[in-house]
Amino acid sequence: MHDILFVNARIIDTEAGLASDLVDVRISGGRIAEIGPKLDCPAATRIDANGRFMLAGLIDCHVHPFLADANISRLAEVPPTLMSARAVRILERMLQRGFTSVRDAAGADWGIRQAVEEGLIKGPRLFIAGRALSQTGGHGDFRSRTDDHDVCHCQHALAFTSRIADGIDDVRRAVREELRKGADQIKIMVSGGASSPHDPLERNQYSPSEISVIVEEAERRGTYVMAHAYGADAIRVALECGVRTIEHGNMIDQATAELAAAKGAYLVPTLTTYEVLAETASESSWSEAMLAKLALVREAGLESIRICRAAGVKLGFGTDLLGDSFDEQSREFLIRSQVESPAQILDSATRVNAEIVGQVDQLGVIKSGAIADLLLLDRNPLEYLSVLQDQGEHIAVIVKDGAIIKNRL
Known part of the structure; x- marks a missing residue:
């Protein structure tokens, strides 16, 4: 060199x-x-x-290059070969936009990370979460209501997204399994989400005892837990149990933001995805219930940043894009500029995100x-x-x- x-x-x-x-x-x-x-x-x-x-080099701390469909349930028809081919193109374009590192928030595995490290793919370095952990009926459970089968061990793109784990012993084993398979951090679902069809947005998922065990197992291996969370109460529970980064966090309130600041936790907003999903709703075939949830989190996004900035919460930078919308990645800068200075946004996308992925003074x-x-x-x-x-x-x-x-x- x-x-x-x-x-x-x-x-x-x-x-x-x-x-x-x-x-x-x-x-x-x-x-x-x-x-x-x-x-x-x-x-x-x-x-x-x-x-x-x-x-x-820019860092995006919430990406899903393996979720190349805005309607996630359709990924059940996508084999891993096609999923990987699509991900290669997505990662290569991310690098050309200046993102030299990304944190995958579920879907990527150690193989794609290794392909980047070996130079087989010209993409950003990857920090992977493996399969996100979800309770039965949670944000990572994409089965239809008429599906009464246990979760299958299928080989399709949707199966790489999440795994169902319930109870203390089951979540403990799930964390250990994802770490065994090379996860850099653990992703869990602690509230409902917009892209999942049946879970109420405002309801908590995973009990405090389950979350605590997940955090314990991650910390034992020298890593941390990132939690998908929208509602203030779900965020509060996750923070009290030791979760290090809150993903999205749109419906956070002042008291919960102050708790996050006191614990030194991070919040990773992902605003551009809501704009794109709203603009392409007719193409995604989302249900009316899902679109209603999307409208709620979209409306609350900028206010959550104002609340967190005022409370002193450390804000990362993420995008959470799906489907064919990855070219909107850099739009996140412009959306956040409505409530933040350019310096604050750039600091989130470089130095602060480097802290999140454990690369202080190395990246960012x-x-x-x-x-x-x-x-x-x-x-x-x-x-x-x-x-x-x-x-x-x-x-x-x-x-x-x-x-x-x-x-x-």
Whole structure:
């Protein structure tokens, strides 16, 4: 791997909300080796940024590249081969939009992660959850009401999405099984959801005793639990049981947000998916009940961010897109800009998300010793968030793991 020397770049500090003066950045061995003025490395590949803005590689902490259908139940007709082929295209396009890392929130397995690591797929590095855990009748139970069979061990895309586990012993075994199969973190469903047909949105799922055991098993292996949750009470129970990240969280209230802040937990909003699902409702064949749930969470999304910002909750960045809508990934920046500053949003999508995936000072920052994931942007994203739109068109250079993925200079 050859050294790379960027000259005349302005580094974006997302935490401070500032762009640096012109500096040089040397990359060696896949990491940022040196930052300073007028660096010299004759053997390096030299790239003149010409005053462009350098941002750490983006991180999306809630993706589903294996759920390539907005109507999730239809995935029961999709074999793993087709599912994987679709996921490859989705991941490759994510990388071209500047997302050098993503956290899969159910569906991906260690095989697709390994394919990325071996360079067989040019996609973002993956932090996988394996199959999400759901109670019977919960957000991960997609059986029809006329289906009286036990959950099958089928080999189709829907079967990779979730597993049913009930009771202390069953959830304990399920966590151990997902970790055995290579999960980086554990995903659970603790409230109803919009995309599942029969579970009420406002009702809690999983008992505190079950959640506590799930958290215990994850922590024993040095990892954590991420929880799908909408209602304030479901979020509260999850936080009290030690869940580390709350996914969505649209219906959180002030008291619960203060509890999240006190516990140092994270909330990962996913607003763009609600907009896209509402716009494509006729194509997804969602039921009226599902669309009604979607309308509720969509309306509450921006207010949940206001509440959490005021309470001091650490906010990550996610998208939760399904089907053919993955090209809307960067739209999340614009939606959140209605209630947050560009610096806050960019910090969520870089430094804070790096904390969530356990990569503090390794990902999400541009500093000596960090992994060399970085973007060179035509305009200052602190002033023009639109520079991240248009499928990466305004990203001049993309570097992942110290390797040039894209270079149009």
